Amino acid sequence: MTIILNKNAKVNKVFNLTIEVRKDTSVCNSFKVRNEKQSAAYDDKLINFNPKESFKLRRFLQSWKYFFHFIKELKEQLTFRVEILNNVKKNIVKILNKFNNVPSYKITLVGVHIRRGDMVNSRGYNVASPEYLIRAVNYFKDRYQNIIFIVASNDMPWAKKYMPSDISVEFIQNSDVVDMATLASCNHTIITVGSFGWWSGWLADGEVTYFKWPAKSGSRFEKRINYTDYFYPGWIGL
Structure with a gap:
């Protein structure tokens, strides 16, 4: 067809x-x-x-x-167009130069997508908590060295307030396309709720942690989601 x-x-x-x-x-x-x-x-x-x-x-x-x-x-x-990837490469080089304590090939990049905005007051969704971010960050800290966390969010003040402070972290605010392509260029991914983070993690093709209970109990969304069908096999629910 x-x-x-x-x-x-x-x-x-x-x-x-x-x-x-x-x-x-x-x-x-x-x-x-x-x-x-x-x-x-x-x-x-x-x-x-x-x-x-x-x-x-x-x-x-x-x-x-x-x-x-x-x-x-x-x-x-689902291969990003060259002009988008060129933009991403320039941004990642700047980030690597900012945290230039070790050679770039020894760096592990972990993309983080924090979805809030319209979901904060939604009757159907549970947004990820600060405690989840701590668990997710610690998951990667326990397994990798020389990590730089790259954060994209539609609520950047909240993200800056609640991302752990004892890590190397860069907050990015580009177009939605460049943000997703940047997250997809990372080695691993921390996602919260929503399809933007889901696809960023899938495209990155590394380890992915996700917020385990995104649907509020008894909500319409809970009736529309099957966790086994939705979350990719091998991803880590925290």
């Missing part, structure tokens, strides 16, 4: 895609729509369809089970 994407879609402007990109995708308006049952759980019925028909897949698709057998192919698609 052929994947069709609009030329102006953000994903096309960020990644070097090799799928079919069109200026006009109005033909998709006539396709049958297939929605998943839950926003953060695997729906096996979603991928069982007649390949002779055309479909529009909608919603979140936030489960590793959808693409586990096609990781290599997906990572080839």
